[in-house]
Amino acid sequence: xxxxxxxxxxxxxxxxxxxxxxxxxxxxxxxxxxxxxxxxxxxxxxxxxxxxxxxxxxxxxxxxxxxxxxxxxxxxxxxxxxxxxxxxxxxxxxxxxxxxxxxxxxxxxxxxxxxxxxxxxxxxxxxxxxxxxxxxxxxxxxxxxxxxxxxxxxxxxxxxxxxxxxxxxxxxxxxxxxxxxxxxxxxxxxxxxxxxxxxxxxxxxxxxxxxxxxxxxxxxxxxxxxxxxxxxxxxxxxxxxxxxxxxxxxxxxxxxxxxxxxxxxxxxxxxxxxxxxxxxxxxxxxxxxxxxxxxxxxxxxxxxxxxxxxxxxxxxxxxxxxxxxxxxxxxxxxxxxxxxxxxxxxxxxxxxxxxxxxxxxxxxxxxxxxxxxxxxxxxxxxxxxxxxxxxxxxxxxxxxxxxxxxxxxxxxxxxxxxxxxxxxxxxxxxxxxxxxxxxxxxxxxxxxxxxxxxxxxxxxxxxxxxxxxxxxxxxxxxxxxxxxxxxxxxxxxxxxxxxxxxxxxxxxxxxxxxxxxxxxxxxxxxxxxxxxxxxxxxxxxxxxxxxxxxxxxxxxxxxxxxxxxxxxxxxxxxxxxxxxxxxxxxxxxxxxxxxxxxxxxxxxxxxxxxxxxxxxxxxx
Ligand code: ADP
Numbered sequence: 340x341x342x343x344x345x346x347x348x349x350x351x352x353x354x355x356x357x358x359x360x361x362x363x364x365x366x367x368x369x370x371x372x373x374x375x376x377x378x379x380x381x382x383x384x385x386x387x388x389x390x391x392x393x394x395x396x397x398x399x400x401x402x403x404x405x406x407x408x409x410x411x412x413x414x415x416x417x418x419x420x421x422x423x424x425x426x427x428x429x430x431x432x433x434x435x436x437x438x439x440x441x442x443x444x445x446x447x448x449x450x451x452x453x454x455x456x457x458x459x460x461x462x463x464x465x466x467x468x469x470x471x472x473x474x475x476x477x478x479x480x481x482x483x484x485x486x487x488x489x490x491x492x493x494x495x496x497x498x499x500x501x502x503x504x505x506x507x508x509x510x511x512x513x514x515x516x517x518x519x520x521x522x523x524x525x526x527x528x529x530x531x532x533x534x535x536x537x538x539x540x541x542x543x544x545x546x547x548x549x550x551x552x553x554x555x556x557x558x559x560x561x562x563x564x565x566x567x568x569x570x571x572x573x574x575x576x577x578x579x580x581x582x583x584x585x586x587x588x589x590x591x592x593x594x595x596x597x598x599x600x601x602x603x604x605x606x607x608x609x610x611x612x613x614x615x616x617x618x619x620x621x622x623x624x625x626x627x628x629x630x631x632x633x634x635x636x637x638x639x640x641x642x643x644x645x646x647x648x649x650x651x652x653x654x655x656x657x658x659x660x661x662x663x664x665x666x667x668x669x670x671x672x673x674x675x676x677x678x679x680x681x682x683x684x685x686x687x688x689x690x691x692x693x694x695x696x697x698x699x700x701x702x703x704x705x706x707x708x709x710x711x712x713x714x715x716x717x718x719x720x721x722x723x724x725x726x727x728x729x730x731x732x733x734x735x736x737x738x739x740x741x742x743x744x745x746x747x748x749x750x751x752x753x754x755x756x757x758x759x760x761x762x763x764x765x766x767x768x769x770x771x772x773x774x775x776x777x778x779x780x781x782x783x784x785x786x787x788x789x790x791x792x793x794x795x796x797x798x799x800x801x802x803x804x805x806x807x808x809x810x811x812x813x814x815x816x817x818x819x820x821x822x823x824x825x826x827x828x829x830x831x832x833x834x835x836x837x838x839x840x841x842x843x844x845x846x847x848x849x850x851x852x853x854x855x856x857x858x859x860x861x862x863x864x865x866x867x868x869x870x871x872x873x874x875x876x877x878x879x880x881x882x883x884x885x886x887x888x889x890x891x892x893x894x895x896x897x898x899x900x901x902x903x904x905x906x907x908x909x910x911x912x913x914x915x916x917x918x919x920x921x922x923x924x925x926x927x928x929x930x931x932x933x934x935x936x937x938x939x940x941x942x943x944x945x946x947x948x949x950x951x952x953x954x955x956x957x958x959x
Contacts, residue, residue: 427931
């Protein structure tokens with residue numbers, strides 16, 4: 340099929356429709372494709388699930404010669420190559436686990452012009468033989484996927500990525516270079532262009548919003564119970580549960596299995612074999628839930644993950660958004676729920692404190708604070724995320740986050756807030772401007788007589804005991820809320836101290852009312868309102884098509900979503916195609932897939948219609 344496009348000029352839109360079965364481009368795709376095709380280096384920053392692959396696959400199909408894609412993970416390459424082959428595009432990958440004979444075979448196919456897209460790991464470039472091959476074949480286009488791996492500022496630095504630019508520079512004819520990443524921080528973005536030596540790149544950031552994701556933060560009394568309930572309510576859906584430690588992975592996974600859930604575990608302490616098995620069970624829909632540390636996920640392309648639960652708060656928004664972003668890559672509604680507990684802050688601080696480097700520590704604490712604020716804010720969660728990534732299109736409210744859509748009970752904390760702020764002020768005044776952390780503040784407010792409180796003379800100040808009828812947790816929660824809303828700030832350090840911000844004094848003097856979301860008992864209510872999926876038309880047919888997809892995937896040895904995505908099956912259920920032309924109308928069905936699977940799915944749909952009686956036989 341790719342050959343066809345080399346001979347006669349085709350538009351990228353035609354390729355989108357014929358090869359991939361989609362009708363229109365998503366935001367940014369067309370611009371990126373036309374820039375690459377015009378020969379300009381490109382740097383594209385697009386959130387996970389936005390559709391990066393098509394942005395370089397279409398230029399690769401439309402350009403003469405070979406496109407080399409440097410990609411960090413074998414599983415990712417395998418997935419992409421499988422998916423391309425399913426769509427009739429000749430693609431191959433070379434990875435370090437392949438025997439040399441197989442590599443030679445692929446070299447031969449590339450030389451014979453039988454491969455349009457060649458996926459390789461950047462480590463390959465370290466081999467002399469491979470570099471020679473690389474310059475011999477005259478690559479037209481080099482794509483650097485997950486390009487943030489080139490930057491030491493980012494969180495996934497891979498030294499081999501630094502070898503890419505020198506190899507490109509050594510080629511007789513310089514190919515066009517296009518880099519893709521979902522990483523958002525400006526310093527990493529700039530660094531990518533420098534490290535890859537991009538030439539006057541067309542740079543595009545398509546915005547970081549993922550409209551189909553529902554964001555939510557919970558403060559449950561028992562995280563374990565919350566996970567159990569959530570998983571049990573979504574037994575038909577695929578989900579990821581991220582935990583901060585191996586121990587939690589073990590605990591949560593064991594509990595889910597006790598409850599009869601098909602759950603698998605994944606962390607760095609397991610053997611390669613078990614990790615691989617878990618990953619595949621999850622990808623091939625044999626397990627519904629994978630409980631994992633952050634070792635799991637990079638390069639996982641599974642498109643039908645319906646929820647990502649975080650059992651612990653990650654240390655930065657970059658990490659959180661990347662992990663949560665693994666939900667809903669197919670564009671269908673999916674949930675990202677973070678379960679927060681104050682203990683998470685202690686764990687995260689402990690990890691940061693291990694660093695020897697002061698700068699790293701400082702930036703670690705700053706990033707952590709963004710997450711803590713996210714967990715405590717009463718305003719729009721989506722806007723909190725997008726502001727962090729400096730997205731240009733941020734509004735103050737949205738239609739899909741826990742704080743905007745759920746009529747959460749709110750409590751007036753104006754009086755408590757004023758008492759807390761006054762106490763911070765009095766403590767500083769009493770000790771010549773020394774600052775203290777929230778533990779001491781809470782103790783003073785609750786009228787503690789512990790030795791340190793007494794020795795510092797805090798029992799003599801007017802704010803001592805002002806909130807003595809409150810539980811420590813309640814006071815802490817309001818303090819966290821004040822930090823999240825910018826009325827107090829946490830200063831850097833392993834033992835962080837609290838101080839006033841520009842908003843503190845004006846608030847103390849004003850008559851403004853401060854409402855905080857009530858956390859207790861909230862979980863139950865929200866679970867009900869946030870269940871958005873399962874709204875499939877003709878759901879029995881959907882199950883039937885899903886089973887068919889599973890059979891076909893097994894036959895072809897590919898993950899089910901490589902045959903068709905959930906989204907495509909849902910579209911089939913709604914459109915009920917009865918012939919090939921109608922089948923081609925379904926989003927995600929291209930010419931090649933029609934040829935391969937069209938009949939089987941048309942038959943299944945026809946059979947189902949018959950079972951429904953005559954209603955569907957003449958008209959839909
Ligand atoms: P990313 O690499 O940015 O995370 P992918 O390239 O995996 O995202 O794309 C996510 C999903 O969106 C895939 O299932 C892909 O086929 C689909 N997709 C990409 N572009 C379009 C489009 N223009 N119309 C419909 N679906 C698309």
